[in-house]
Amino acid sequence: MSELNLILLGPPGAGKGTQADLLAGDFGVPHIATGDILRAAREAQTELGRLASQFMESGQLVPDEVVIGVILERLGQDDARDGFLLDGFPRTLEQADALGHALDGQDRGLTAVLLLEAPDDLVVKRISGRRVCRKEGHVYHVDFDPPKNPGRCDRDGSELDQRDDDREQTVRRRLEVYHEQTEPLVAYYEERGLLRRFDATRPLAEVNAHIRAALATLRLEESL
Ligand SMILES: [Zn+2]
Numbered sequence: 001m002s003e004l005n006l007i008l009l010g011p012p013g014a015g016k017g018t019q020a021d022l023l024a025g026d027f028g029v030p031h032i033a034t035g036d037i038l039r040a041a042r043e044a045q046t047e048l049g050r051l052a053s054q055f056m057e058s059g060q061l062v063p064d065e066v067v068i069g070v071i072l073e074r075l076g077q078d079d080a081r082d083g084f085l086l087d088g089f090p091r092t093l094e095q096a097d098a099l100g101h102a103l104d105g106q107d108r109g110l111t112a113v114l115l116l117e118a119p120d121d122l123v124v125k126r127i128s129g130r131r132v133c134r135k136e137g138h139v140y141h142v143d144f145d146p147p148k149n150p151g152r153c154d155r156d157g158s159e160l161d162q163r164d165d166d167r168e169q170t171v172r173r174r175l176e177v178y179h180e181q182t183e184p185l186v187a188y189y190e191e192r193g194l195l196r197r198f199d200a201t202r203p204l205a206e207v208n209a210h211i212r213a214a215l216a217t218l219r220l221e222e223s224l
Contacts, residue, residue: 002111002219002222003111004027004029004111005109006023006085006111007085007086007090007113007114008020008114009114009115009116009182010115010200011116011118012123012175012178013122013123013124015116017033017087020033020087022208023208023211023212027083029083031085031087032080032087033087033088034086034089034091037070037074038052038067041070048066048070049070064092068098091182091185093188096188110194112196113196114198114211114214115186115195115197116198117197120172120175122201123171125143127166127171129142129144130162132163133153133156133160134153134158134160136155136158138153138154138155140153147160196211
């Protein structure tokens with residue numbers, strides 16, 4: 001069986017994390033999220049991890065070479081031998097190029113880049129409608145999963161809050177950054193014939209089924 005090397009792209013609120021976890025379970029490849037990897041590298045005190053933490057502690061962005069190095073180190077680990085699912089990397093064309101060269105150098109290649117598409121207004125509605133209870137962190141949504149009593153947790157009666165990260169203004173700002181950084185990547189992978197688009201306005205299970213079907217087709221084509 002050939003490797004299953006995947007990149008997940010999509011705006012916040014498109015369900016990337018959930019799809020990544022489902023696919024990791026379905027196909028037995030690790031879900032590699034950039035933030036988690038940088039934290040893990042710091043904790044493991046690898047040379048690159050120490051370098052990354054120096055930048056993070058001084059409040060600077062971790063430079064591309066360091067992020068790329070940490071990601072490549074992770075892709076070289078045993079559990080990623082049969083494939084990986086990258087989430088949050090690459091974010092820039094420079095990172096995409098570096099990843100492509102590094103994979104080429106190891107005789108590995110990308111299987112596909114999965115783009116989860118959702119319009120900005122839906123993303124804003126999904127995220128800004130979230131409410132979290134103060135006591136236990138139970139999550140609700142004002143439209144899609146409202147509590148029985150407005151503003152109160154069904155399970156422990158504590159007050160529901162909106163997280164700062166979930167406020168509309170914050171979400172709109174994250175979306176701006178996403179469009180600015182990610183649209184060039186969409187074109188980049190489209191030119192290379194790797195991009196597959198999925199309608200993330202559909203229910204999670206349906207999106208998962210579409211992705212699995214697309215990957216099955218890709219593997220079938222590969223084996224012909
Ligand atoms: Zn609660």
